Structure formats: C-alpha cells, structure tokens
Amino acid sequence: MEVLTSLAHGFAVALEPGNLLWCFVGVFLGTIVGVLPGLGPPATIAMLLPLTFHMNPAGAIIMLAGIYYGAKYGGSTTSILLNVPGESASVVTCIDGYQMARNGRAGAALGIAAIASFVAGTVGVVGLMLIAPPVARFALSFSSPEYFALMSLGLALVVLLAGRSLVKALLAALVGLWISSIGTDLFSATSRFVFGTMDLLSGIDFIVVAIGLFAIGEVLANMETREEAQMIAVPKGLRNLLPTWQDLKDCRFAFLNGSIVGFFVGVLPGGGSTIASFLSYGLEKAVSRRREQFGKGVVEGVAAPEGANNSETGGALVPLLTLGIPGSGTTAILLAALVLWGFKPGPLFIPENPDLFWGLVASMYIGNVMLLVLNLPLVPLFAQVLRLPPYVMYPIILGVSVVGVYSESGSLFGLALLAGFGLLGYLMRKIDYPSAPLILGLALGGGMERALRQSLMMSEGNLSILVSRPISAAILSLAGLVLLIPLFNKVNAWRLQALEQE
Amino acid sequence: MRMQTRILALAAIAALAPAALAQGFVPTRPVEVVVHTGPGGGNDVLARAIAVIAEKEHLLPVRMQVVNRPGGNGNLSMAYVAEKRGDPNTIGLFTANMLTVYLVSPEAKVTVRDLTPIARLVLEPAVIAVKADAPYKTLADFIEAAKKNPGQLKQSGGSITSRDNVVRQLLQKATGTRWAYISFPGGGERIAALLGGHVDLMVIEPEEAGEHIRAGSMRVLAQVSEHRLPGYPNVPTLKEAGFDVPAVPQIRGVVAPPGIPKENIAYWEDFFRRLTLTVSWKKYLQDNQFEDGYQNSAELAKFFDSFTGQLRDILKEAGVKTVR
Numbered sequence: 039m040e041v042l043t044s045l046a047h048g049f050a051v052a053l054e055p056g057n058l059l060w061c062f063v064g065v066f067l068g069t070i071v072g073v074l075p076g077l078g079p080p081a082t083i084a085m086l087l088p089l090t091f092h093m094n095p096a097g098a099i100i101m102l103a104g105i106y107y108g109a110k111y112g113g114s115t116t117s118i119l120l121n122v123p124g125e126s127a128s129v130v131t132c133i134d135g136y137q138m139a140r141n142g143r144a145g146a147a148l149g150i151a152a153i154a155s156f157v158a159g160t161v162g163v164v165g166l167m168l169i170a171p172p173v174a175r176f177a178l179s180f181s182s183p184e185y186f187a188l189m190s191l192g193l194a195l196v197v198l199l200a201g202r203s204l205v206k207a208l209l210a211a212l213v214g215l216w217i218s219s220i221g222t223d224l225f226s227a228t229s230r231f232v233f234g235t236m237d238l239l240s241g242i243d244f245i246v247v248a249i250g251l252f253a254i255g256e257v258l259a260n261m262e263t264r265e266e267a268q269m270i271a272v273p274k275g276l277r278n279l280l281p282t283w284q285d286l287k288d289c290r291f292a293f294l295n296g297s298i299v300g301f302f303v304g305v306l307p308g309g310g311s312t313i314a315s316f317l318s319y320g321l322e323k324a325v326s327r328r329r330e331q332f333g334k335g336v337v338e339g340v341a342a343p344e345g346a347n348n349s350e351t352g353g354a355l356v357p358l359l360t361l362g363i364p365g366s367g368t369t370a371i372l373l374a375a376l377v378l379w380g381f382k383p384g385p386l387f388i389p390e391n392p393d394l395f396w397g398l399v400a401s402m403y404i405g406n407v408m409l410l411v412l413n414l415p416l417v418p419l420f421a422q423v424l425r426l427p428p429y430v431m432y433p434i435i436l437g438v439s440v441v442g443v444y445s446e447s448g449s450l451f452g453l454a455l456l457a458g459f460g461l462l463g464y465l466m467r468k469i470d471y472p473s474a475p476l477i478l479g480l481a482l483g484g485g486m487e488r489a490l491r492q493s494l495m496m497s498e499g500n501l502s503i504l505v506s507r508p509i510s511a512a513i514l515s516l517a518g519l520v521l522l523i524p525l526f527n528k529v530n531a532w533r534l535q536a537l538e539q540e
Numbered sequence: 541m542r543m544q545t546r547i548l549a550l551a552a553i554a555a556l557a558p559a560a561l562a563q564g565f566v567p568t569r570p571v572e573v574v575v576h577t578g579p580g581g582g583n584d585v586l587a588r589a590i591a592v593i594a595e596k597e598h599l600l601p602v603r604m605q606v607v608n609r610p611g612g613n614g615n616l617s618m619a620y621v622a623e624k625r626g627d628p629n630t631i632g633l634f635t636a637n638m639l640t641v642y643l644v645s646p647e648a649k650v651t652v653r654d655l656t657p658i659a660r661l662v663l664e665p666a667v668i669a670v671k672a673d674a675p676y677k678t679l680a681d682f683i684e685a686a687k688k689n690p691g692q693l694k695q696s697g698g699s700i701t702s703r704d705n706v707v708r709q710l711l712q713k714a715t716g717t718r719w720a721y722i723s724f725p726g727g728g729e730r731i732a733a734l735l736g737g738h739v740d741l742m743v744i745e746p747e748e749a750g751e752h753i754r755a756g757s758m759r760v761l762a763q764v765s766e767h768r769l770p771g772y773p774n775v776p777t778l779k780e781a782g783f784d785v786p787a788v789p790q791i792r793g794v795v796a797p798p799g800i801p802k803e804n805i806a807y808w809e810d811f812f813r814r815l816t817l818t819v820s821w822k823k824y825l826q827d828n829q830f831e832d833g834y835q836n837s838a839e840l841a842k843f844f845d846s847f848t849g850q851l852r853d854i855l856k857e858a859g860v861k862t863v864r
Binding site for chain 1: 578584585588589591592606608609610611612613615616619644645646647648649691692694699700701720721722723724725726727728729731732733735736737738739747748750751752754755757827828860861
C-alpha cells in the first residue's frame with residue numbers, strides 16, 4: 039500500500055510537463071547513442087552534465103537515466119543489421135540477430151529486441167521499486183570468491199557457444215583469456231604482453247576486438263564470394279517486418295530469463311551488462327529444446343540477451359541509490375552527477391529524497407513505454423538498410439566500425455588493432471574457428487583473474503575459499519553442470535541411435 | 541634532466557613576471573583540456589567543473605573543451621600533451637598517479653616532468669574507515685589486532701601504486717605490523733567489500749564515507765590529513781592518533797605542453813590563481829571536502845621533484861619494482 043502511494047506520488051512528479059519532456063529527451067538521445075557504435079552512455083552523460091546545472095534535479099536525473107536505459111534499446115540495431123555491436127552488452131545479440139537478418143528476418147529480430155527490452159526493462163524497474171534494499175544487502179554478501187564462481191559459470195558456457203568442434207572453441211576461448219591479460223597488472227603494476235608500447239599499457243578494449251572479429255571479419259569473408267553476393271531478402275509488407283505470435287510464444291521463457299538474470303547481475307557491483315547478456319544467452323540455450331539451432335538465427339537468442347541488458351539498468355541503480363555504490367562506468371558518472379547537484383548518495387538517499395527516487399522510478403515506467411513506441415515504428419525503416427547493394431553496404435559497415443572504434447579509443451592505434459582483429463576474424467572463419475568463445479574469454483578473463491587473485495589474497499593462498507562459501511559453491515556446481523551438457527547430448531544421441539537400431 | 545632545469549628556469553621567470561606580461565597572450569580558439577580518464581573519472585569531473593566555473597565567472601574569453609585521452613595508465617594523455625609542443629591552447633590535468641606510473645612502467649616514455657608545470661589545484665585528503673560493527677574503535681586498536689594476527693587482517697583499495705597502498709605501507713613501516721592489501725579496480729567494489737565484511741579496513745574519500753557514517757554502517761578511525769577536516773571535527777588525524785607518518789594526499793593539478801612561451805605560462809598561472817579565488821571554486825572544494833592545494837608553476841616544479849623521490853622510496857619499501 040505504501041509503495042502504491044509513493045508510486046502515485048512519483049507519477050505526479052514524473053508527469054509534470056517539464057519532467058515528461060526531459061524523460062523524452064533522455065530516451066530519444068539514449069536511442070541515438072545506442073544505435074551509434076562507440077559513443078556510449080557514460081560519454082554522453084558526461085558531456086551533458088554541465089547543462090544539467092541549470093535544470094531542476096528531478097528533471098536532470100530523469101533525463102540522464104533515460105539516456106542510460108534508452109541506449110540499451112538502440113544497442114541491438116547495428117548488431118542485428120550490420121554485425122557491428124553498438125556496445126559491449128550487445129555483442130551476444132550479433133550471434134543470432136545477424137543470422138536472423140541474413141535469413142530475411144531482420145524486422146522480427148529488431149522487433150523482438152525492442153519488445154524484450156520493454157518487458158525486461160519494466161521488470162527491472164519493478165525490482166528496483168519493490169526489493170531494492172534487501173537485494174542490495176544480499177549483493178554485499180557477494181565478494182571475490184562469488185564473482186570468480188559467477189565468471190566461471192559464464193566461461194563454462196563456452197561449451198554451448200562451440201560450433202562443430204569443442205576443441206576449436208576452447209582454443210578460441212584461451213586466446214580470448216590471453217588477450218584479457220594484456221596490459222598493466224592491477225596487483226603488481228607489472229606490464230604484461232605490452233611489447234614495449236605505451237598504447238597497450240591499459241589493455242585491449244573488448245569492443246574493438248568484438249567489432250573487428252564480427253563486423254570486419256564478416257565483410258572480408260563476404261567479399262570473397264562476390265560473384266554470388268546476393269542481397270539479403272527483405273520481405274515486403276509491414277506485417278512481415280514485425281515479430282509473429284509464434285516468435286513471441288518462443289520468447290516467453292527468454293523474457294523471464296532475461297529479466298531475472300539481468301536484474302540480479304546488475305545488482306552486483308562487480309557484475310555488468312556484458313556478463314548479464316552472456317549468462318542469459320547461455321541459460322536460454324542450455325534449457326532450449328532446439329539448442330542446435332542457436333547461432334543460426336533463433337529469436338530467443340536475441341530476446342534473452344537484449345532483455346538482460348535492459349533489466350540490468352534497473353538492477354545497477356539498486357546499489358547506486360540504496361548504498362551509493364556505483365557498479366559500472368555509467369552509474370559512476372550518475373553518482374558524480376548526484377554529488378554535483380548537491381545530493382548525498384548513500385544509504386539515506388531514498389528516505390531523504392523520496393520525490394527524486396519515486397519520480398525517477400515512475401519516469402522509468404513512462405520512459406520504457408516511450409521507447410517501445412519510439413523503436414517499433416523504426417523497425418521497418420531500419421530493416422530497409424538491408425536492401426542496399428553490397429557495394430554500398432560493406433563500406434557502410436566498415437565506416438560505422440571505424441567511427442565506432444575511433445570514438446571509443448580516440449587513437450589510430452585502436453584502428454590498427456581493429457584491422458588486426460578484422461584479419462583474425464577472417465582467418466578464423468576460413469579455418470572454421472568460432473569467434474564467440476574468444477569474445478567470451480576476453481569479456482570474462484580480466485574479471486575472473488582478478489576475482490581469483492583477490493580470493494586467494496583473502497584466504498592467504500588457500501583454494502578452499504572458493505568452495506567453502508555457500509553461494510560460491512552453489513554457482514561453481516552449476517558451472518560444473520553446464521560443462522556436462524555436451525556429455526548429455528552425446529549420451530542422448532547414442533540412446534536415439536540405439537533406439538533406431540532396435 | 542636538462543629538460544627539467546629548463547622548465548624550472550622557465551617557471552622561475554614566469555613566477556617573477558609582472559602581471560602586465562600576462563596580457564601578452566590571450567587564447568583565441570577553444571582551449572583543449574586533456575584528461576587521462578574516460579568521462580566520469582576523477583580528472584574528467586574536475587575538468588568539467590573548471591570549465592563550468594570559468595564560464596560562470598567569465599574568466600576565459602573562449603570555451604574550454606574536455607578531451608578524453610584514456611589508456612596507457614595516464615601515459616597516453618601525457619604523450620598527447622607532449623606532442624602539442626609549443627601550443628598555447630592546450631592544457632592537461634595530472635594526478636599523482638602519473639608520477640607513480642612513470643616510476644614503475646618501463647614503457648612510459650613521457651612523464652609529467654617533461655611537461656610545463658602550471659598549477660597544483662586540489663589536495664584530496666582521506667579517512668581510514670572500518671565497518672560500524674567492527675571491534676576497532678581507534679586506529680591503535682586495529683594496529684594492535686594486526687600485531688596479534690600478522691597478515692590476517694585485510695584492507696581493500698585500488699592498484700598497488702595507489703594512495704591507499706602508500707598509506708598502508710607507511711603505517712606498516714611505522715608500527716612494524718603487516719596486513720593484506722586487496723586491489724579492486726572500481727571504487728564501488730572496494731566499499732562493497734568493506735560493507736559486506738569481506739575486508740576489515742579501507743582508505744576512503746571523506747565525502748564518500750560521510751553518508752555511510754550517517755547511516756550507521758561505517759566508522760572512521762583516523763583522517764589522512766594534516767588538519768582535521770570540517771566534516772570530521774572529532775576524528776583524530778594520523779599524527780594526533782599517535783602515528784607519525786606523512787598524510788599523503790591525492791593531488792590534482794594542471795600542466796601545459798613543453799616549450800610554450802613564458803607569457804603563456806604566466807597567462808595560465810594567472811588564470812588558475814584567479815579561478816581558485818572564486819566563490820564557485822571554494823564551494824566546489826567544500827562540497828567535495830577537498831583541500832585547496834594551490835601552488836604556482838615554480839612551486840609545483842619543486843613539488844614534482846620531492847614527491848617523486850618520496851614515492852620511489854615508499855614503492856621500493858612496498859616491494860614494487862621501480863624502473864627509474
């Protein structure tokens with residue numbers, strides 16, 4: 039009851055014409071920022087920060103949060119259409135999203151991404167509204183051993199991302215882990231694999247590798263087959279450009295999975311939307327009845343990660359608003375913004391600023407509706423991009439990739455890396471190595487190494503800390519189960535074979 | 541080191557220059573403020589605050605534009621400023637970390653000392669905090685416990701070259717104790733580790749700790765500051781608590797490209813001196829519980845030298861391999 043009164047009050051704040059306008063400005067900017075690769079929400083928010091000094095704080099936080107969750111909607115667009123991940127959280131979306139586009143279902147993929155974002159984004163806000171304080175306390179019981187277990191679970195998913203050969207997938211994952219170790223070691227300040235250059239001191243950015251392997255590699259591979267480079271079919275008629283009822287039905291579990299996984303990973307200060315999207319994709323595949331079709335363009339493969347990275351925003355605001363603890367780059371700059379406006383983010387922030395908190399929550403419900411209305415009509419429009427002939431399309435992909443990487447790294451060295459990883463992507467396609475495991479290894483490697491070493495520092499080198507803590511032990515067992523999945527598949531195949539022979 | 545003397549000489553001239561000399565140069569195109577973090581990092585926020593104050597107080601005829609050059613642990617941004625040799629429309633912000641990186645990374649080719657010192661602006665003090673239900677009421681309690689269980693207690697902090705670890709090293713050396721130091725890349729993770737009871741102690745910024753204290757989840761044992769901070773009138777400084785170790789602040793300030801004419805140095809020195817005198821700047825410092833660390837170009841050059849020497853000793857003591 040109390041929640042409802044507070045929420046009603048929040049809507050009164052959020053529905054003030056000024057705040058409604060800022061909400062729209064935020065989600066609109068967010069969509070644009072999300073669509074453009076490279077330019078992420080932290081950079082946008084930082085650039086807009088000086089402008090917000092003249093605004094009232096409620097309007098300002100509503101707008102900045104709008105940019106944050108709005109960007110997650112747009113992030114899938116270039117993943118699906120061009121195989122260029124718009125941000126790190128949309129890397130997984132490339133796997134099935136781009137395949138759907140190649141099968142002529144780009145519209146369905148974009149549509150389902152928007153719907154999944156809406157559903158999970160809303161669930162994330164519900165979570166933020168109802169269970170923020172207890173969940174934040176629960177998140178504090180997570181520390182390095184638990185993070186290590188969580189990352190292990192993520193890495194175990196490599197067996198699910200493998201194509202025909204598990205060995206090749208494992209090799210690719212190892213290369214990813216190696217790349218993640220490049221740079222200055224946090225614990226000893228030693229430079230690792232930097233080959234004497236300053237440029238590598240802070241490591242190789244995940245998004246550069248992802249764009250290189252996926253987008254540039256794809257372009258290079260497609261150029262070879264240019265005599266038969268047929269264009270991707272774009273079906274005519276609005277109805278064929280949107281997801282069907284069957285698609286929505288197929289995604290029922292993905293919506294739920296994405297919402298829950300995204301929210302809980304988001305709540306953890308060491309989590310992040312990249313891990314959330316990988317985990318929910320893996321979970322979706324692990325429980326799916328048509329596991330073998332993942333990677334060939336199934337709609338759940340888009341819905342789960344896109345849902346997860348939207349629900350993650352609601353989760354990530356939990357430690358920020360209830361404890362003043364930022365878990366990611368974007369929440370860190372939101373924290374800075376709150377301080378600059380004269381607030382004191384911390385455990386007392388919500389009770390002392392109910393208007394601001396409830397206004398924000400209400401605005402996020404409104405913003406998610408706005409985003410759905412804004413994004414669905416764009417789907418047919420964006421899908422037309424695929425009608426472009428290859429000699430226009432490939433330069434566009436290259437251009438978007440180059441601009442994206444340059445705006446992220448701000449250096450020519452970043453572009454050289456992009457070219458290098460593009461060639462690697464091409465090579466991997468030629469010799470049939472899957473690139474997703476490499477990306478997974480790279481995304482998790484750094485955090486996993488840190489968590490392991492932190493755990494061992496806590497226990498003075500005793501490995502038992504990883505299994506003596508209940509949460510960590512439970513997650514590690516789950517990871518063990520995931521590793522057994524291919525074995526089940528084999529046993530199942532034998533069983534079927536045996537049945538046929540009888 | 542010849543570069544060093546030249547900068548010192550330049551700086552000395554600039555310091556003596558009459559104000560009239562400063563009139564010789566006025567920026568005519570937007571000024572680039574180079575920072576080594578991405579948007580939202582400490583120096584980025586500072587740069588944007590400076591830009592806002594400069595505009596509000598009409599201190600600069602042109603706009604200030606923040607340029608983010610992340611990467612290379614701060615080295616890439618310094619290299620970028622160094623490349624702009626002689627450019628009067630570029631300045632960069634530094635932190636003390638950049639001095640440390642140069643000491644430990646053989647790959648670092650440019651150092652803060654190759655650039656033209658302009659002004660030191662901010663000293664960020666810190667406080668030493670424990671969880672509210674921890675048994676330690678004073679820093680002496682904690683040190684006593686660390687003596688009884690060598691290596692058992694834990695502190696969360698940033699990288700091994702960060703101020704958090706420097707404070708720990710100084711305390712350990714002064715008291716003959718040792719406890720574990722666990723690095724976390726994000727500030728949020730460090731606090732979460734303390735509040736979750738996974739570590740016992742942390743060095744935290746006063747403003748950040750304030751809210752956790754008010755909510756009753758954190759207790760402050762001592763402050764890493766020469767004088768008691770206004771926000772912590774009842775908490776002893778390290779010296780008052782009986783520990784004779786230097787209060788190492790986090791330091792932020794301004795440098796310019798090498799080889800800029802002396803009237804440009806004078807212009808920027810004057811600009812930042814006037815900036816630090818404004819009401820908006822004083823409020824900014826107060827809101828964040830920072831200390832005014834203003835030093836002019838010549839003082840800053842001297843400070844760079846002495847601080848680098850001090851850091852080198854501390855890092856060696858900590859078992860970090862220094863390369864210079």
